[in-house]
Amino acid sequence: MATKNKKLNLKDRYQYLTRDMAWEPTYQDKKDIFPDEDFEGIKITDWSQWEDPFRLTMDAYWKYQAEKEKKLYAIFDAFAQNNGHQNISDARYVNALKLFLSGVSPLEHAAFQGYAKVGRQFSGAGARVACQMQAIDELRHSQTQQHAMSHYNKHFNGLHDAAHMHDRVWFLSVPKSFFDDARSAGPFEFLTAISFSFEYVLTNLLFVPFMSGAAYNGDMATVTFGFSAQSDEARHMTLGLEVIKFILEQHEDNVPIVQRWIDKWFWRGFRLLSLVGMMMDYMLPKKVMSWSEAWEMYYEQNGGALFKDLERYGIRPPKYQDVANDAKNHVSHQAWSTFYQYSQATNFHTWMPEKEEMDWLSQKYPDTFDKYYRPRFEHWDKEHAEGRRFYNNTLPQLCQVCQIPTIFTEKDDPTMLSHRQIVHEGERFHFCSDGCCDIFKHEPEKYVQAWLPVHQIYQGNCEGEDVETVVSKYYHINIGEDNFEYIGSPDHKRWLAIKGESGGNKADSTDQDAA
Amino acid sequence: MSIEIKTNSAEPIRHTFGHIARRFGDKPASRYQEASYDLEAKTNFHYRPLWDSKHTLNDPTRTAVQMEDWYAVTDPRQFYYGAYVGNRAKMQESADTSFSFCDKRNLLTRLPESTQKQLLRLLVPLRHVELGANMNNSKIAGDVNATTVSQMHIYQAMDRLGMGQYLSRIALMLDGSTGTGLDESKGYWMDDGLWQPMRKLVEDTLVVDDWFELTLVQNILIDGLMYPLVYEKMDQWLGENGAEDVSMLTEFMRDWYKESLRWTNAMMKAVVGESEANAKLIQSWVDQWEPQAYKALTPLAETTVGTEALDEIRAQLTTRLNKFGLQQSQGVAA
Amino acid sequence: MSQLVFIAFQDNDNARYLVEAIQEDNPRAEVQHQPAMIRIQAEKRLVINRETMEEKLGREWDVQEMLVDVISIGGNVDEDDDHFILEWN
Numbered sequence: 001m002a003t004k005n006k007k008l009n010l011k012d013r014y015q016y017l018t019r020d021m022a023w024e025p026t027y028q029d030k031k032d033i034f035p036d037e038d039f040e041g042i043k044i045t046d047w048s049q050w051e052d053p054f055r056l057t058m059d060a061y062w063k064y065q066a067e068k069e070k071k072l073y074a075i076f077d078a079f080a081q082n083n084g085h086q087n088i089s090d091a092r093y094v095n096a097l098k099l100f101l102s103g104v105s106p107l108e109h110a111a112f113q114g115y116a117k118v119g120r121q122f123s124g125a126g127a128r129v130a131c132q133m134q135a136i137d138e139l140r141h142s143q144t145q146q147h148a149m150s151h152y153n154k155h156f157n158g159l160h161d162a163a164h165m166h167d168r169v170w171f172l173s174v175p176k177s178f179f180d181d182a183r184s185a186g187p188f189e190f191l192t193a194i195s196f197s198f199e200y201v202l203t204n205l206l207f208v209p210f211m212s213g214a215a216y217n218g219d220m221a222t223v224t225f226g227f228s229a230q231s232d233e234a235r236h237m238t239l240g241l242e243v244i245k246f247i248l249e250q251h252e253d254n255v256p257i258v259q260r261w262i263d264k265w266f267w268r269g270f271r272l273l274s275l276v277g278m279m280m281d282y283m284l285p286k287k288v289m290s291w292s293e294a295w296e297m298y299y300e301q302n303g304g305a306l307f308k309d310l311e312r313y314g315i316r317p318p319k320y321q322d323v324a325n326d327a328k329n330h331v332s333h334q335a336w337s338t339f340y341q342y343s344q345a346t347n348f349h350t351w352m353p354e355k356e357e358m359d360w361l362s363q364k365y366p367d368t369f370d371k372y373y374r375p376r377f378e379h380w381d382k383e384h385a386e387g388r389r390f391y392n393n394t395l396p397q398l399c400q401v402c403q404i405p406t407i408f409t410e411k412d413d414p415t416m417l418s419h420r421q422i423v424h425e426g427e428r429f430h431f432c433s434d435g436c437c438d439i440f441k442h443e444p445e446k447y448v449q450a451w452l453p454v455h456q457i458y459q460g461n462c463e464g465e466d467v468e469t470v471v472s473k474y475y476h477i478n479i480g481e482d483n484f485e486y487i488g489s490p491d492h493k494r495w496l497a498i499k500g501e502s503g504g505n506k507a508d509s510t511d512q513d514a515a
Numbered sequence: 516m517s518i519e520i521k522t523n524s525a526e527p528i529r530h531t532f533g534h535i536a537r538r539f540g541d542k543p544a545s546r547y548q549e550a551s552y553d554l555e556a557k558t559n560f561h562y563r564p565l566w567d568s569k570h571t572l573n574d575p576t577r578t579a580v581q582m583e584d585w586y587a588v589t590d591p592r593q594f595y596y597g598a599y600v601g602n603r604a605k606m607q608e609s610a611d612t613s614f615s616f617c618d619k620r621n622l623l624t625r626l627p628e629s630t631q632k633q634l635l636r637l638l639v640p641l642r643h644v645e646l647g648a649n650m651n652n653s654k655i656a657g658d659v660n661a662t663t664v665s666q667m668h669i670y671q672a673m674d675r676l677g678m679g680q681y682l683s684r685i686a687l688m689l690d691g692s693t694g695t696g697l698d699e700s701k702g703y704w705m706d707d708g709l710w711q712p713m714r715k716l717v718e719d720t721l722v723v724d725d726w727f728e729l730t731l732v733q734n735i736l737i738d739g740l741m742y743p744l745v746y747e748k749m750d751q752w753l754g755e756n757g758a759e760d761v762s763m764l765t766e767f768m769r770d771w772y773k774e775s776l777r778w779t780n781a782m783m784k785a786v787v788g789e790s791e792a793n794a795k796l797i798q799s800w801v802d803q804w805e806p807q808a809y810k811a812l813t814p815l816a817e818t819t820v821g822t823e824a825l826d827e828i829r830a831q832l833t834t835r836l837n838k839f840g841l842q843q844s845q846g847v848a849a
Numbered sequence: 850m851s852q853l854v855f856i857a858f859q860d861n862d863n864a865r866y867l868v869e870a871i872q873e874d875n876p877r878a879e880v881q882h883q884p885a886m887i888r889i890q891a892e893k894r895l896v897i898n899r900e901t902m903e904e905k906l907g908r909e910w911d912v913q914e915m916l917v918d919v920i921s922i923g924g925n926v927d928e929d930d931d932h933f934i935l936e937w938n
Contacts, residue, residue: 006693007691012694013694016683016687016694016697017680017684018676018680020683020694020697020701021642021643021645021646021679021683022643022646023643023701023705023714025718025721026705026718027714027715027718027719028718028719028721032722033721035566036566039565039566057680058603058607058673058674058676058680059607059610059611059677059680059681061600061673062600062603062604062606062607063607063608065600065604066600066601066603066604067604069596069597069601070601072597073597083525105554109554109555109556112656112669113555113573113656113657113665114657116653116656116657116665116668116672117654117658118657119653119656119657120653120654120657121566125646128650128653129676132672132673132676133673135653135656135657136596136669136670136672136673139596139666139669140596140597142550142554143549143550143554143595143596143597144596144597146549146550146554147546147549147550150531150532150544150549153529153531154527154528154529154531155527156528157528159532160529160532161532161534162532163553163554163555163556164533166556167556167557167558167559168558168559173559176556176561177561177562180556180561180562180572181561181562183564184561184562184563184564184565184572185565186565186566446562446565447562449561449562449563450562451559451560456559476533494528
């Protein structure tokens with residue numbers, strides 16, 4: 001054959017191996033093939049301008065991913081065979097995993113479904129392929145997390161019914177509604193929400209310092225799946241940034257739409273991450289970095305650089321970023337206080353930090369911890385020591401948007417709870433913040449639909465009206481095993497038995513616990 | 516006493532997750548089981564999709580086919596992600612060896628010009644069919660709830676992309692990696708009468724909304740005729756016409772198709788066997804689509820191996836449909 | 850305000866070569882060791898060159914091999930056969 005033309009470079013070659021397989025349809029109307037591409041108002045004038053975020057053909061994908069999986073499963077096997085759960089720093093740590101498996105892993109599965117969907121919705125083949133690759137990656141994460149937790153589930157409580165709980169338990173409606181919100185949006189908003197705002201701007205906060213913390217706490221299985229998943233995340237983050245740049249470059253009318261999505265999804269993501277903040281500051285017995293330090297490094301520094309880069313498109317940093325930055329010194333303490341009070345209705349245990357941990361928190365949060373939180377915690381600790389472990393039996397008011405109890409405080413006054421409300425079509429709705437209230441105001445018809453767990457309990461939709469019935473029957477939380485205070489829990493007793501046997505001389509005091 | 520403590524603390528308190536135990540009992544579960552059952556959200560969805568307000572998220576009525584429990588459909592290969600990529604990594608390694616071998620020895624560019632042209636006209640355009648199949652399977656993966664079913668379709672989607680890429684690389688080998696061969700081949704796909712019924716069929720599948728109808732049309736009916744025609748009959752024909760070296764470049768597809776029959780057969784048996792209503796509905800889709808798939812492939816068969824070969828394959832497909840409890844399509848009877 | 854790009858790797862044998870190569874080609878990059886991971890940041894730009902890596906490893910190295918060990922990145926990505934660049938505009 002004549003080969004006068006120039007050899008393709010890597011980029012063009014990849015285009016031939018992906019988007020060039022697509023064609024302009026003539027037998028069916030393009031609008032019927034891609035019916036979901038226009039309704040959000042995003043204008044795409046030329047899909048050929050799409051920059052492939054990474055140029056991985058399927059053969060390379062299979063090869064590298066198989067290599068990663070091989071390493072990962074070798075470690076899972078070793079971890080289980082050697083009873084690796086006995087080597088973690090302290091069994092309190094496992095409670096972070098319970099929260100992870102019931103709060104985060106179901107999101108990985110929802111992400112798989114969401115990316116498979118948008119992997120079909122776009123008329124640009126380059127974007128479709130990138131989304132499909134992320135879909136199968138997310139399936140991977142969902143499955144490797146089940147496998148990583150499988151061994152823990154055999155030795156600790158609270159990990160036994162994650163997906164069931166995710167659909168029902170009060171605080172799990174926070175992550176669930178977050179992803180439902182993204183999946184029920186159009187394809188461009190989905191990518192702005194998940195690929196950009198969540199993956200690019202915020203997931204580092206979940207996966208990098210927390211997983212590093214898992215390693216520090218001796219959890220080989222979790223750090224391995226966490227970092228192995230993150231190696232896919234580097235591709236996903238690149239997709240997130242390319243998507244945003246592409247949409248913004250396509251048409252100036254897209255800028256205000258994208259800006260509003262960035263504002264919305266930054267805020268929703270920030271609220272969701274309150275849970276991660278408390279995992280880092282309170283649930284890792286050996287600490288790597290504080291939530292506030294992680295926020296500074298991964299949001300203020302990295303996010304700052306990112307939004308500076310996006311300035312040229314007319315994009316500004318997310319609205320209420322100042323509120324979020326200020327809150328870095330509060331959210332983890334406020335969230336932990338809340339979960340401490342409502343441990344009767346969670347699949348994990350809570351506890352008051354030990355003295356050295358309180359001291360660490362004082363040091364990491366010099367302006368807030370001693371002033372606002374330590375006295376309350378010491379009081380609860382004392383109450384507990386005197387046989388009056390505090391539980392709050394009044395169900396909390398939830399925010400209509402983020403669905404977190406309205407526990408957060410005003411930016412300029414940490415002693416004042418932040419609360420907003422509006423009346424929409426004759427009905428009053430409550431919010432935790434201006435951020436959430438704004439989101440509601442823009443799409444009230446969406447957020448009035450929210451399945452608010454507390455409302456649902458009161459309306460009798462959760463197999464019972466008293467908390468105990470709801471918790472045991474509807475949530476599948478085993479009362480006295482999964483929930484309540486950590487000290488004295490079956491997990492705690494089992495852990496003492498494990499340590500007793502390795503410590504030898506402690507056996508006397510623990511044989512009763514082990515029985 | 517201390518021995519007893521040891522036993523107590525190392526002894527598991529349960530053997531698997533609750534949702535797995537409810538299906539299989541509390542005993543050690545396989546990796547496939549823990550990765551594949553009841554992971555998806557099932558209830559209490561917060562918002563209706565803006566792109567389809569008639570349905571909820573994860574709505575089981577996105578197909579008219581009804582199953583008491585979609586988890587009755589399982590993968591005989593027991594592919595969860597790790598097992599899947601491990602398997603494909605091996606397959607790609609051997610494909611890679613073949614492609615390098617062919618490339619180094621110029622096995623394709625040594626072929627007569629007319630044979631090279633035939634490859635660009637008769638084989639390479641199938642990369643577009645693969646992309647259509649990729650889109651359809653991704654749609655299905657996004658619409659299905661049961662993970663046993665959705666994961667098979669996302670694997671299928673990625674496989675189709677990969678095979679489209681292998682077909683494209685055949686053209687890149689022919690054109691010296693310039694893309695001219697792919698451009699030429701795409702021209703046939705767009706304008707050559709030989710491909711128009713097929714292109715129309717693929718475009719028609721892209722507007723099918725019911726995901727089970729779509730998996731039937733794509734993964735059973737079209738593939739059921741196309742793969743044996745192209746990768747068995749045409750492969751032989753190409754060999755007889757001096758292009759036997761191409762065969763090593765399509766080995767992946769032959770292995771792949773043989774393997775894919777395992778899950779498509781299992782799925783069809785389970786779903787058709789579930790109820791009379793399912794059988795009736797699916798039969799109506801077979802009647803509607805099977806003749807179209809046959810017609811779409813007829814020009815390719817006429818130009819290469821002859822229509823008898825396609826009829827033979829059609830008879831094999833009918834035998835397969837019978838095994839599921841379905842009949843030959845009315846198109847065959849006519 | 851400074852604009853830092855960064856890349857983080859799992860702390861394993863592959864990473865040692867990557868870190869060495871990065872340090873050589875980006876003398877101002879800052880290397881941070883954290884449990885199980887290594888994070889490298891630099892003002893505006895960070896480059897990984899195939900050539901440097903191949904020198905370190907004594908074998909051929911495909912830029913995409915790095916995908917196996919990378920944990921996270923910050924910055925616009927520019928990837929081709931010869932390099933992987935992270936950059937802020």
